[in-house]
Amino acid sequence: MTEKLTITALKSRAIVAPLARPVRTAVGTLANAPLVLIDVETDQGVTGCAYIFGYTPTTLKAIAAFLSDLEESLVGQVVAPAEQARFYENRFRLLGRQGLVGMTLSCLDMALWDALGKSAGHPVVRLLGGLPRPMPAYDSYGVVDPIEDRGDLERSLERGFRAIKIKVGDGDLMRDIEMVSGVRDIIGPDVELMIDFNQSRTVPDAVRRIDALSNFDLTWVEEPVPAEDFVGHAEVRAASTPPIQTGENWWFPQDMAKAIDAGACDCAMPDLMKIGGITAWIRAAGIAETKSIPVSSHLFVEASAHVLPVTPTAHYLEFLDIAGSILQEPMLVEDGKVTARGPGLGMVWNEDAVARYTL
Numbered sequence: 265m266t267e268k269l270t271i272t273a274l275k276s277r278a279i280v281a282p283l284a285r286p287v288r289t290a291v292g293t294l295a296n297a298p299l300v301l302i303d304v305e306t307d308q309g310v311t312g313c314a315y316i317f318g319y320t321p322t323t324l325k326a327i328a329a330f331l332s333d334l335e336e337s338l339v340g341q342v343v344a345p346a347e348q349a350r351f352y353e354n355r356f357r358l359l360g361r362q363g364l365v366g367m368t369l370s371c372l373d374m375a376l377w378d379a380l381g382k383s384a385g386h387p388v389v390r391l392l393g394g395l396p397r398p399m400p401a402y403d404s405y406g407v408v409d410p411i412e413d414r415g416d417l418e419r420s421l422e423r424g425f426r427a428i429k430i431k432v433g434d435g436d437l438m439r440d441i442e443m444v445s446g447v448r449d450i451i452g453p454d455v456e457l458m459i460d461f462n463q464s465r466t467v468p469d470a471v472r473r474i475d476a477l478s479n480f481d482l483t484w485v486e487e488p489v490p491a492e493d494f495v496g497h498a499e500v501r502a503a504s505t506p507p508i509q510t511g512e513n514w515w516f517p518q519d520m521a522k523a524i525d526a527g528a529c530d531c532a533m534p535d536l537m538k539i540g541g542i543t544a545w546i547r548a549a550g551i552a553e554t555k556s557i558p559v560s561s562h563l564f565v566e567a568s569a570h571v572l573p574v575t576p577t578a579h580y581l582e583f584l585d586i587a588g589s590i591l592q593e594p595m596l597v598e599d600g601k602v603t604a605r606g607p608g609l610g611m612v613w614n615e616d617a618v619a620r621y622t623l
């Protein structure tokens with residue numbers, strides 16, 4: 265019975281986990297994955313788990329301290345993610361929820377859903393009214409060298425991926441063209457190809473580059489200009505042929521609604537850690553449905569596999585596994601697809617690995 269599932273403690277641990285491949289972007293390289301692991305303990309012995317991706321190790325201590333301060337407000341509450349979301353929305357209304365506060369609350373929400381799922385003995389997707397089903401995934405690369413990385417790209421295709429994303433914009437236009445044409449040659453015409461500028465361009469430069477790259481049959485062009493510049497995104501979109509993608513930096517569904525109202529994108533890719541967790545993802549999915557906008561996920565492969573099956577306009581799951589090294593069973597890709605596992609979100613910490621990477 266989940267109705268008496270009551271929170272008894274909130275624990276956190278800061279770690280820096282290795283990545284299978286470092287992610288080079290136009291605005292810096294992620295060499296590893298700085299994470300804060302959340303464990304929500306309950307009176308049933310069930311522990312709800314999730315992780316926060318701090319992007320840089322300098323955020324980890326602050327996140328862990330914030331979680332520690334939140335514990336008092338959680339202990340004694342019955343696990344009810346929408347109730348906790350409402351409670352914290354009020355508590356942080358005057359401060360605002362962007363940044364570390366929003367990241368922490370969003371991931372706490374995921375841990376609460378995980379506890380509910382484990383207590384019920386179901387994967388979270390069942391609690392959301394859906395079924396675990398294989399969701400099409402794309403293999404997410406950083407900046408690549410078509411010669412050096414040819415073997416990796418070919419292995420992605422062997423694993424069944426039918427879509428590849430690469431990051432561009434770290435050099436001049438000629439470099440973008442060489443990279444995109446080189447990767448297109450390797451993957452052939454039938455595999456979808458997405459590119460990501462990671463917010464690095466100005467509007468005119470983005471328009472110029474996208475125009476020069478539009479012959480390579482791009483499925484989407486991601487964050488050509490700074491994420492918060494919704495009008496700039498709309499200007500690039502109006503002047504470009506390939507679909508414009510953005511959303512990983514939207515804070516809560518309110519940002520998503522504003523971006524869509526501004527005409528910022530053809531496709532949307534909310535990040536579970538910034539959109540408000542699973543509770544708010546469901547609301548975001550409703551916004552996308554009313555505007556007929558395809559929705560993809562960003563990072564968080566485990567939890568994303570639970571929310572995409574109940575997203576009416578689900579598009580792609582981003583396969584960029586940042587926590588696989590500290591899980592007993594990292595997520596699997598089968599025939600280019602990823603399927604949700606349970607109970608809960610289907611994550612069990614590999615305690616040996618966690619101890620090895622704890623700060």
Ligand SMILES: [Mg+2]
Nearest residue numbers: 460462486512
């Ligand atoms: Mg991106």
